[in-house]
Amino acid sequence: MPRMDGLAATAALRRRADPPEVLILTTFTSDGYILDALRAGAAGYMLKHTPPEQIVAAVRKVMDGEPVLSSVAVKQLINAVTAPAADSGPDRRTRRAEAEAMLDLLAPPEREVAIAVAEGSWCTAPAWSDPWHRIGPGGEGREDCGAPGRPGVG
Known part of the structure; x- marks a missing residue:
């Protein structure tokens, strides 16, 4: 995107007086990016290679106020949550x-x-x-x- 990335756009949309729900559709799968998207206010996170019918179902769920995460996003979040505590290292x-x-x-x-x-x-x-x-x-x-x-x- 020429003016801002998807995370910045999500945060800007969510700051509006009547914010829309945001479903991130991306190729990025790092746990840091997924966490950043959720912190920015995304209600869902799907990968672009997801079958179209699943993307349509995800859009409908997000529109109904339900959170939606791809299985890859769920796996990354589980890994992030179960990883050793950050304060156990330097x-x-x-x-x-x-x-x-x-x-x-x-x-x-x-x-x-x-x-x-x-x-x-x-x-x-x-x-x-x-x-x-x-x-x-x-x-x-x-x-x-x-x-x-x-x-x-x-």
């Missing part, structure tokens, strides 16, 4: 310091890509400053992409 500051130390080992373009991925960028181009990455294999132009806040990313 605390958040320690993990952040370790991550920053690893980032410091990267060359500037690699670091930029790593940070963009961590911030949710969808672009896989190796360097945003390279104008040639904007040209597709057939010479056609493509939308610029990069880290959030840069052109082409919501």
Whole structure:
């Protein structure tokens, strides 16, 4: 989506005075994304490869106020809930310091890509400053992409 991602759109819709129910239809299956979607206010979470009749049934259930989760989402949530407690490992500051130390080992373009991925960028181009990455294999132009806040990313 050109201006914001699905999570931001869900949160914005749910903040309205008379918010609609939101069913996330996605290809993302990470437990972090599923949890973020539910925290943003999604009433359901389905994968795009779900058979059409199941998607229609899910839309109807969400419209009736029932939560709907795909089996993959349920499995991911079970794994997230039953995983060892976060406080059994290094605390958040320690993990952040370790991550920053690893980032410091990267060359500037690699670091930029790593940070963009961590911030949710969808672009896989190796360097945003390279104008040639904007040209597709057939010479056609493509939308610029990069880290959030840069052109082409919501």
